Amino acid sequence: MRIDKIENENPVGRVEVPPGPGRSLMRRLGALTIVASLVAAWVHTASAHPPTKHGEPEVIEIDSGALIGTTVRDAVAYLGIPYAAPPVGNLRWRPPQPPVRWKGSLHADHFGHTCAQNTDYGVFSSASMNEDCLNLNVYTPPGASTRRSRLPVMFFVHGGGNKVGEGDDYDGSEMAVKGNVIVVTINYRLGALGYLAHPALDGTNAPFGNYGFMDQLFALQWVQHNIHKFNGDPGNVTIFGQSSGGGTVLADLIAPAARGLFHKAIIQSGAFQGFKQIQIPKAAAEAKGVGFANAVGCADQTAECLRSVPVSEILAKQGSFLLSGGGLVFDPKSMLPRTFQDAFASGDFAHVPLINGSNGDDARWNVALPEEMGAPPLTSDGYPAAVTGFWGPALQPLVLEQYPSGNYPSPSIALATAETDYLYACVAHKLNNTLSTAMPVYAYEFNDKTTPAYMPTVSFHFRAYHTAELQYIFPHYHGGTGSTNPLNFAQHRLSDEMIELWTKFASARGNEPWPDHMWAKYDPTRQRMESFQSEGSTSIDGRSFAQRHRCDIWDSLALY
Known part of the structure; x- marks a missing residue:
């Protein structure tokens, strides 16, 4: 990204988007079928017009200035668009502010800076010291601006x-082209820079904590004000997210400030945000913040001191002071005035169509991470301590009884199975039962055991691990490694199916995005779910899902 008349041809921290081949346009809904004529037509088109990053750019005028786009594969993209002012200096730990209007045209052909972060999650994370990172990317199908009707926004x-x-990391080009939608991906403040709560940062009209969450809502407001310039429909916005991003989508359902900014929602392995213990009250959050201030040399506990601390020092010291579960703060005067339990019980939440699900082996990603970072494989002798470290001493006997390591191929798989059931599957199942009485819910389990693994090889197979479905929703996703794993024929077919379902859901105007036999709405009585597998997706019974994941045990603890 560069602005005309300003020398910034190769700004630090910007990455050029690599060109790449398109995918076939096979579609799958219900029974898997391949229409040879469509494939042949696509091959002819691809040969005549090979996808390229270089093409005639389109110019879009948004509130903050003119944008010149670029071509990414078959899509038109606008990359690194500032949606807020840089949150630096006096704007650190404040709500996001509008960006300054630029002069000339912004060449939106490079990504913006990555938000400041450590490499806590190995290949999944990218070290960055940059606070000037509040930018977003817009992917549109070719000719979007000339369409007669506005396009759905994801x-x-x-x-x-x-x-x-x-x-x-999330290339929306294929989703935009195949689904005829506009895809928006964003950066938001992370770690202590995004979620610190501290008494000195409170003030009139200055909400505390949750700054990263405020960024996301500010980006949604940007969509409302600007997406029509790309011929997107601000009245048909689907928010979707994975893991903590899915947890944010769950928070959007109950946040008063998010009302009207979206119209449908998709939660991918993010229902764990509903655990009571990670809905942090203000007092506990600010106590952590005081400890953090002491650690970075701000014993006077002033906002001025905190805003002067170097980014490197913040990243070095934040680890032990980060709030569990991602740092969302709940308080009657905050962005999140009610807990999930209170909001859902009262009916005070956004009643919008929802896709919600988890992955069959979600926690294999979690358990693999220590090995990826250099730790030896978990042993039988170390299993009890690992269980205590995750659940605490009070629940250790229950977990050891229900998931004895000797019943599994390895202690690592025993631990991953227990964590998957507890942290992902059962809380998602409970959410389906809770929300389906108030709004349309479509439930799924991603269960493709053959999914390629982008993480280094460890002592066990990853199977349908946390983040695995992202390679199917965003076919060029690489998990931070920079190298995309190729999908085989059956996996390509599943990718096409999931992209079509996700985008048809986003495109639907009513509560029925498809006939019931394709993917039945979930209700607490029938409990129909979709199981996504490369050998052939199928409908499953939510009660058998709950039994397989031992949800009766986890539900009885009333932890979510």
């Missing part, structure tokens, strides 16, 4: 525990 929030991640 607004994606990346995961990473609200500590790491970047919108740039």
Whole structure:
């Protein structure tokens, strides 16, 4: 990204988008079918007009200035668009502010800076010291600006525990082209810079904590004000997110400030945000903030001191002071005035169509991470301590009884199975049962055991691990490694199916995006779910899902 008349041809921290081949346009809904004529037509088109990053750019005028786009594969993209002023200096730990209007044209052909973060999650994270990172990317199908009707908008929030991640990793070009939608991906403040709560940062009209969450809502407001310039429909916005990004989508459902900014929602392995213990009250959050201030040399506990601390010092000291579960603060005067339990019980939440699901082996990603970072594989002798470290001494006997390591191929798989059931599957199942009485819910489990793994090889197979479905929703996703894993024929087919379902859901104007036999609405009585697998997706019974994941045990603890 550069602005005419300003020398900034190769700004630090910007990455050029690589060209890449398109995918076939096979579609799959219900029974898997391949229409040879469509494939042949696509091959002819691809040969005549090979996808390229270089093409005649389109110019769009938005509120803050003119944009010149670029071509990414078959899509037109506008990359690194500032949606807020840089949150630096006196704007650090303040709500986001509008960007300054630029002169000339912004060449939106490079990604913006990644938000400051450590490499806490190995290859999944990218070290960055940059606070000037509040930018977003817009992917449109070719000729979007000339369409007679406005296009649905899909607004994606990346995961990473609200500590790491970047919108740039999620190439929305194929989703935009195949689904005829506009895809928006964003950056938002992370770690302590995004979620510190401290008494000195409170004040009139200055909400405390949740700054990264405020960024996301500000980006949604940007969509409302500007997406029509790309021929997007501000009245048809679907928010979707994975992991902590999915947890943010869940928070959007109950946040009063988010009302009217979106119209449908998709939560991918993010329902864990509903655990009571990670809905942090203000007093506890600010106590952590006081400890953090002491650690970075601000014993006087002033906002001026905190805003003068170097980014490197913040990243070095934030680890032990980050709030569990990503750092969302709940308080009657905050962005999140009610807990999820209170909001859902009272009916005070956004009643919008929802897709919600988890992955069959979600926690294999979590358990693999220590090995990826150099730790040895978990042993039988170390298993009890690992269980205590995750659940605490009070629940250790229950977990050891229900998930004895000797019943599994390895202690690592025993731990991953227990964590998957507890942290992802059962809380998602409970959410389906809770919300389906008030609004349309479509439930799923991603269960493709053959998914390629982008992480280094560890002592066990990853199977349908946390983030695995992202390679199917965003076919060029690489998990931060920079190298995309190729999908085989059956996996390509599943990718086409999931992209079509996600985008048809976004495109639908009513509560029925498809016939019931294709993917039935979930209700607490029938409990129909979709199981996504490359050998053939199928409908499953939510009660058998709950039994397989031992949800009766986890539900009985009333932890979510």
